Amino acid sequence: MMKASRSRVLVHGVILLAAAAAGCARTELGAPGPDFHPVQAPASFRVNLDGLVSADYRDGKSLTAWNATAVLIERALAAWYPSLTVRPHLADPSPEEVSRGLTNLPGPDAADLSIVYLASRQSSAGEWEFTRGGGLVSWGRLLGSSQAPVNPRRLVILDACYAAATLRFPEWRSRLAPLCLLAGTADELTYDLDFYSRRPVDFVRRFPRAAAWLKANMPPGWNGKMSFLGFIWLQAYLRTERAPTTAAAWAAFFRTCDEESGAFRARHSAGISSTVHGYVPDGRAGVESP
Numbered sequence: 519m520m521k522a523s524r525s526r527v528l529v530h531g532v533i534l535l536a537a538a539a540a541g542c543a544r545t546e547l548g549a550p551g552p553d554f555h556p557v558q559a560p561a562s563f564r565v566n567l568d569g570l571v572s573a574d575y576r577d578g579k580s581l582t583a584w585n586a587t588a589v590l591i592e593r594a595l596a597a598w599y600p601s602l603t604v605r606p607h608l609a610d611p612s613p614e615e616v617s618r619g620l621t622n623l624p625g626p627d628a629a630d631l632s633i634v635y636l637a638s639r640q641s642s643a644g645e646w647e648f649t650r651g652g653g654l655v656s657w658g659r660l661l662g663s664s665q666a667p668v669n670p671r672r673l674v675i676l677d678a679c680y681a682a683a684t685l686r687f688p689e690w691r692s693r694l695a696p697l698c699l700l701a702g703t704a705d706e707l708t709y710d711l712d713f714y715s716r717r718p719v720d721f722v723r724r725f726p727r728a729a730a731w732l733k734a735n736m737p738p739g740w741n742g743k744m745s746f747l748g749f750i751w752l753q754a755y756l757r758t759e760r761a762p763t764t765a766a767a768w769a770a771f772f773r774t775c776d777e778e779s780g781a782f783r784a785r786h787s788a789g790i791s792s793t794v795h796g797y798v799p800d801g802r803a804g805v806e807s808p
Contacts, residue, residue, distance in 0.1 A: 554731060558600055559761040564629040565599040567592060569607035570619050572638035572649045583710035584637035584677055585609075586740060587748030591635055591675065593735045594752065598761035603629070610649045613660065620664035620694065623672070630763070632672040634695075637745070640678035642705065644686060661689040670799065673697040673768065677747045679707045682795075696799050697768055699775065701747040702792035709790045711749060714742035719786050721749075728752050746779075750794040753778040765798040772796030 559565075569588050573581040588607065596602050608619050624632045639647035645654035674695035676684060681700035684690045691698070701708045713721045713732060722729045731752065732740075754774040762768045772795060779794040 554727070554756055556598060556755075556758060557760040559598060559763050561600045563599060563601060563631070563761075563763055565595065565602045565631045565633065566624045566629045567595060567602060567604045567633045567635070568619070568623060569635040570611055570616060570637075571607065571635070572610055572646065574610050574649050575639065575647075576649070581637065581639070581710070581745075583743035583748075584745050586736070586743055587677060587745045587751075588635050588637065589737065590732075590735075590744060590748050591751055594755045595633065599631075612650055613646075613648060613652045613655045613663075616646070616655075616660055617664040620660065620666040623666055624669065625667040626669045626671055630671060632669055634672065634674045635677065636674060637677040640680055640683070642680045642683055644680065644683035646678075656687070657684050657690060658687040661687060661694060666694050668693050670696050673699070675699045675747070675751075677701045677708070677745050680704055681706075681708070691797075697765065697797070699747075699751075699772060699794070699796040701745070701794060703795075706792045708792045709746050710743055711746055711790055712742050713744060713749070718789065724786065725753070727756050731756065746790060746792055747794050750775050750779050750782070753782075765800070768796070769798045772798070 571581070571584055571588055573585050575581065592602075592604060605624075608615055611619060623634060641647065641654055643654075643656065644658070645656045646660065647654050672695065674697070676695075676698065678701060681702045682704040684695075684700075685704070711719075711721070713729070715721075716723075728749070754771055757774050757778075758771055760767070762771050775794045775796065779791060783791040
């Protein structure tokens with residue numbers, strides 16, 4: 519799969535680490551992964567987690583790595599939020615099931631924070647590709663056919679190719695995702711990776727903190743596959759000492775994701791990387807247009 523060309527993405531207040539160390543391989547040092555114990559949010563801080571993942575594509579190119587990323591994110595969130603409620607996830611949903619799933623997302627009174635993990639193949643036009651004969655359906659249509667409640671305390675994680683293409687649909691930000699972490703820009707493909715393979719990157723050697731955390735926290739028998747966004751999420755998580763409970767804290771986390779993805783692209787591999795970035799309501803952390 520060839521890498522798509524990149525567009526310029528304006529990320530406010532971010533200085534990429536890549537500028538200082540382009541072309542250098544780095545071995546991480548520091549606290550081991552399983553002993554990383556961030557400051558948890560208070561037990562009174564309620565968090566809901568939803569997931570909608572299309573992975574079982576019939577052409578032999580399944581996104582099973584995205585299912586592993588969903589587990590990774592859930593376990594990191596559980597360490598941050600003792601009151602995390604994991605709601606039933608939708609696996610390989612139809613277009614109608616996605617619309618119903620969006621309609622059934624928690625409203626603003628249900629919790630202090632609602633997190634939604636969305637993963638699928640997606641076209642450059644912002645169309646979700648369904649696994650069971652549903653074809654390509656635009657986010658404009660999916661949002662228009664749903665009654666997703668407006669929730670200013672909702673964070674959406676979109677793990678898909680051309681992720682920022684969703685920003686062309688006004689309802690994406692106004693209704694569904696006032697806070698958002700995007701796996702790439704509007705013209706970038708996204709990739710999966712094998713953490714236990716030495717090619718093209720020896721992740722275990724270069725990222726020992728992440729390797730230790732994964733060994734301690736992922737299910738037995740996990741094969742090492744995850745999405746690039748999942749890896750960057752873990753890298754940012756291991757740098758975040760306190761569970762985010764405000765938009766400003768999530769803005770800082772999104773900046774860390776952007777730094778980590780830029781550093782990986784410059785120091786390790788441009789061929790399997792994308793620009794993981796996000797935004798918060800006041801625009802401090804991310805992009806204003808695709």
